């Protein structure tokens with residue numbers, strides 16, 4: 362039962378924990394030390410470190426200008442921002458990371474990393490695993506609420522987007538050592554159930570014996586019952602009473618409801634299994650018992666008011682309030698979400714709650730979060746934890762620029778869509794292998810597995826590579842193209858790197874232990890630097906909840922690798938060992954990117 366909860370203790374967001382963290386975090390700590398020594402009176406200055414935009418530097422620290430304007434009146438030690446920058450650079454503690462520094466214009470401290478250190482950093486990742494390159498986030502537990510289709514209604518491409526984006530966000534946070542609760546907030550408690558149950562009773566009085574066969578295709582069943590509901594007022598009335606029976610706990614109605622949910626769940630699970638997505642269902646019904654207590658708390662806090670027969674929460678700046686109890690006394694989407702938010706904060710002790718739905722629900726979530734702030738559940742400052750974010754995404758469009766539909770202009774069935782992706786990728790793979798004369802080297806099983814990895818990977822990548830807030834046009838032709846920024850291109854690029862290593866005939870594990878990475882050629886250094894940006898890239902993707910950041914990084918990595926491979930001979934060169942290790946490090950990082958994007962890597966092509 363819900364009780365009045367104390368306002369949470371707010372803590373600063375995105376502060377470093379212990380452990381090493383990204384290279385940027387390590388450099389930030391050096392500057393933090395310098396800033397403390399140089400300006401002891403400005404103790405709380407956060408170091409502002411970024412990847413440098415200059416050719417001659419790798420990182421830069423940008424604190425000088427703002428510090429100078431702060432201390433201008435108080436101290437005569439500094440003539441201008443540049444002298445502040447000089448002092449910051451001078452007081453950096455000694456470190457193997459930094460090769461040299463220089464101060465530019467208004468005090469930017471430019472940092473050149475030691476190539477030796479970068480090389481060692483890469484080698485130690487190879488030895489100790491890419492997990493050692495996980496960023497440090499300050500949050501311990503997060504809820505990612507994603508996929509969340511509605512029972513008995515179709516799971517449409519919008520839910521597919523939510524499933525793909527939500528899974529990636531969960532994977533990114535999990536990699537960053539956050540305990541993630543992957544929540545499927547299925548719509549299993551709506552008024553549609555009255556209609557469905559009543560229809561079931563009417564059409565199949567012996568439904569308990571026939572069970573699933575009676576219902577057959579749930580989408581068709583839904584359509585038929587909806588038609589009955591719309592056509593016959595007396596049926597409509599019975600359906601509305603059925604909701605009351607169900608919500609009142611009548612066993613017969615409960616069992617029918619359970620059965621319908623089960624059938625739906627089985628269908629959803631097929632899609633999740635194919636996509637390799639794990640979710641834990643806590644549907645709307647789960648939170649129902651918590652609603653009265655939560656509304657009681659909100660009423661006591663003076664948030665809930667009577668308005669036109671309904672009970673509502675007024676939100677500043679919104680002309681329409683958040684309805685929490687309908688005129689007929691029933692609860693709704695908003696009351697459920699209030700209870701769910703309460704539960705996640707107080708029972709599940711989540712510090713970050715992330716909702717992945719289409720952008721159309723933006724207003725709902727913004728009102729929900731405002732209500733939670735009014736109640737003191739969330740801090741006023743939305744950068745502080747505990748935090749709630751709505752991750753909205755745009756529509757999926759067809760090639761006609763309209764909402765994505767099938768030829769028969771129906772909603773796209775996800776299973777069929779995945780079938781098509783796989784079939785197409787299989788056909789293309791077969792042609793490719795026939796053209797290169799390699800088809801005999803492949804077993805049917807390998808072909809099948811690769812077609813699946815490439816086909817599903819293509820669907821996911823095409824979605825994730827866009828900034829999620831934009832609409833995107835669904836096109837099999839585009840996503841399955843082996844040139845350009847596609848999963849196919851990237852998966853094949855990875856397979857090619859694996860084959861370089863295989864063909865060298867060297868034992869790569871052995872090289873990791875006894876060989877040395879050296880970054881001498883400019884293209885080796887560029888590749889090395891891009892590799893070590895991995896952790897801060899993941900960190901940025903996590904903090905801003907943007908999977909496309911990972912796609913961009915991965916695509917750039919593959920381009921940078923190509924340049925390296927074109928300009929630096931690997932097999933048979935004097936630098937072979939080091940260069941093979943760079944190939945391996947690239948493959949490892951690419952695989953982790955694939956993993957974060959929920960894409961299965963391909964090793965052979």
Ligand code: ARG
Nearest residue numbers: 506509510511546548698718
């Ligand atoms: N079932 C909803 C839909 O299909 C999405 C639920 C999202 N999560 C939430 N806590 N409201 O639109």
